[in-house]
Amino acid sequence: MTTTPAAAVSRGLPNPLARARARVRGWLQSRLPKSDTQLLTQNNIYILPTKAGWMFGVTLLVLLLASINYQLNLGYVLTFLLAGSGLVSMHVTHATLRGLTLHLRPPQQTHAGTAAALELVLTSPGTARFGIGLRALEADASTLVWTDVPAGGQAVVRVGWVPPSRGRHAVPTLSAETRFPLGLFRAWTVWRPESALLAWPALEPDPPPLPAARPIVGGPSSTRSSDGGEVEGVRAYRRGDPMKLIAWKKAAQALETGAELVSRDTSVSTRRELWVDWDAAAGLGVEERLSRLAAWTLAAERAGADFGLHLPGADVAPAGGEMQRRACLEAMALWRAP
């Protein structure tokens, strides 16, 4: 098994060897079964000496040579004690991973370009495990997240992974590794979870202000069940109402009497509708446009207004609240130019 991070790093190079390696690695990975739960056994744990391990070997050789040359029986004892410990450490390193169960919780959606936290649960049926590092296989070694697993218990680890683009992505191949206890060997496993992760479009960092809401052209309000009226009224809380709409004083009284939360009814005489509109972001590339729309969607939700999404070939009817935001972002994530 040669799926090392080094190979991943060198993949971008136009080196035929690197390409070949990447291909072999891809093929090897594609042979791994996909599963959200993986029991680590001898079949899927790999182990090789680390650089320090080789150095240790050289040190042992030097110690042995010195013992032979100076005829030091205690030198032999020291050398062989270290050799024995090194050998045992290999088994301990392997056993640190062996028998662990890795489980991936359903992944949370996120914006492309921002890290998604993949929640992994490590379960040890037997002894305590120390110094287990997890990361996405392709990620740099510095992104390792370390954890211990208590005896007979579980540990939860959040591994960050940045989806490169919007859309549905398979959760990347993950790897768990350990060098415990002596760092002379590195045992690792490669795991392909089955779950997929939906990445919303990236957010434009400094979007222009939200376009003004448009008055509804005729027809009754389709978004509010309340009657129109000058006076601001209250109504029962509906799921998805933004926090700022809640009439806290009234809500407190209502809660005391056992009733539900109370929201302000912001009906106005002239109903206006807010549209996050593909056409309003003209003049940009497709992804940049979607980024701006995504930023506007968040702004619209923050503003507490009802809003709809208009994309060529896909519209989301106006509504408010978090559900609406998710619906809009999902539509954008999956949108393809007609």
Added chain:
Amino acid sequence: MSTVDALVSRGGIGRLLLGTRWPGWRALPRDARDTLFLLAVIAWTVLPHASHLPTWTIALVVAVLAWRGRVAVSGGALPGRWMLVGVLAVAIVLTLVTFRTLLGKEPGVTLAVALMALKTLELRARRDAFVVFFLGFFIILTHFLYSQSLLVAGAMLVSVWGLLTAVVLAHMPVGQPSLARAGALAARTAMLGAPVMALLFLLFPRIGPLWGVPQDGGSKTGLSNALRLGSLAEVATDDSIAMRIRFEGPAPAPSALYFRGPVLTRFDGTEWTPLALPFAANGVAPRPATVRSEGAPVRYELTLEPLRVASVPMLEATTSVTPTDGFAPSPRDDLQWLLPRPLNERVRFHAEAQTRFVLGSARRGAETYEARELPPGFNPRTVAWARALRDHAANRDGDAQAYAQLLLARIRSGGYSYTLAPGEYGRDAIDEFWLDRKEGFCEHYAAAFVVAMRAAGYPARIVTGYQGADPLSVDDYWIVRQSAAHAWAEFWQAGTGWIRADPTGAVAPDRINRSRRLAPPPGFVAGALDAMNPELLASWRNAWEAVNNRWNQWVLTYSRGQQLAVLRRLGFSSPSWEDLALLLTFSLSTLALAGATWAWFDRHRVDPWVRQLERIKRRLASLGVPVAPHDPPRALAAHVRERLGDDGEALALALDTLERQRYGRAARQRPDPGVDRIVEVQWRRLRSQAGR
């Protein structure tokens, strides 16, 4: 725990030294604690070198470790790379100045220690930490160049443990694992590795040095190949052990225990040296000594410390030595047993000796000529005195033996005294000693005796070696100390051969008969202890030496010969080193296979709770109860009640019990076999009902 306690107290000392606010051992941040621990381990590892390192190295190590500890506690910045390079360059220059070379044991150890201390200032990456660990293991080995005693072995075992603990700590990146925890894990790793260590130690083929090891001067050795007056005095105060001897059968009397080392015939006025080796000069093989012996031979076993002399002090007169471990001492015609190279390791010989013997031929041989030479112009008064004695009317027709008796009588009655501190003698030392001051020890008497004999025309020579052994044997081993180093004389009697004459016996019979050495004044503590209870001190010493002897016999002298003996005991008829290698490979492969088998078995091991539930589910399924793979006992109980009604109530109750045992408030550690029994009984009952 004691390690931790020791560290805490070290920390306390550190505070006094550093003047930094000490937050308390437990309140330290993890990094600081680990660094301090590593520094303590390094200090402990370097400590035994303190006595043989130059002062500047000690100062450097103390300063660097203290500074690093201060930085760890107060969180300052580490020095830059160039500063480190600068300090290292200074250390190298100082080493050069101190030793005039960078090669060899002492400069090597000095540099390694300096490097290790400086490396602690550069602990940035994991790689740096590993460099410290590996240097640490190397420094541990260098201690064994100086001493392989039990004490050093114990101290270094602690060092190895400390270093392994530090490595383990470095690989527990989460939280703040306790030192005790990491120490236990390290100890466990080492303990599990112990069988491999024992196996390798027993079976790894021992071979001789691969290349010449530079010899270091100034080492304490009992015997050298040359004798100057006064040179044995230092040896005589050295109480370390030169060899141990065990007799098969009764031990000869202490007065008969002469261990024959270099035989010194040439005398240049100040220094006595042996005759050139005959085979070194012309390539002729050495002529074996001719020994005419009387009585039964004494068989014995001699364990020799690394004395760094090529001449093996064997019991007089050893007639045959069984070659051991590739060491085959060959006898010279003056009965020295010589090795092809100086002895740098502990060796055990089996040999046979005749304590009553006459050496050499009765006819005058070549060696007797040189044994009559005296350098002209030295000791004229003694020469004149000796000739006068010979020419005295009463002694004129006497032979060598009669003349020797005259000399011994003179020593006995001439006002001579035995002392280890006779003071300095001048150019004509023998004159001064023999005729004026009359104070000296064995070498003075032997030298004066030989000079007088030669002056009178009788061949004579000095023999150096050891005489006597400790009066009490330690589990059958007699201990010969360096302080038993001795010089005596031999003269040639026409018609007989070489005859031993020990003039020291004439002046201090105790020295020979009871092997009582003249002891230098004891140190303060030993003196106080001795004054309170001399037996206690002696018994402690004996017990300690018994343990030490075991250590020597089992660990330090374990060599090729013993390895082959082990093989012979295992049933190999004529073992060779190929057999050793084969056996080692076989054992290691077996161990590896056992490890792999365990891992394989481990894979098939299932949680006993799961196993129990699976068993119960199989029973339930055969009763027709619907069973899903994910059903907990509670769900199974519900299924049983639903399917079997009141009939299955007992079974359902058992399942409820199982649920409580597994997940309830007082959950059990292991499955309860009682539940299994109930389920089994109920299952049989229900099945037989269904059958009817």
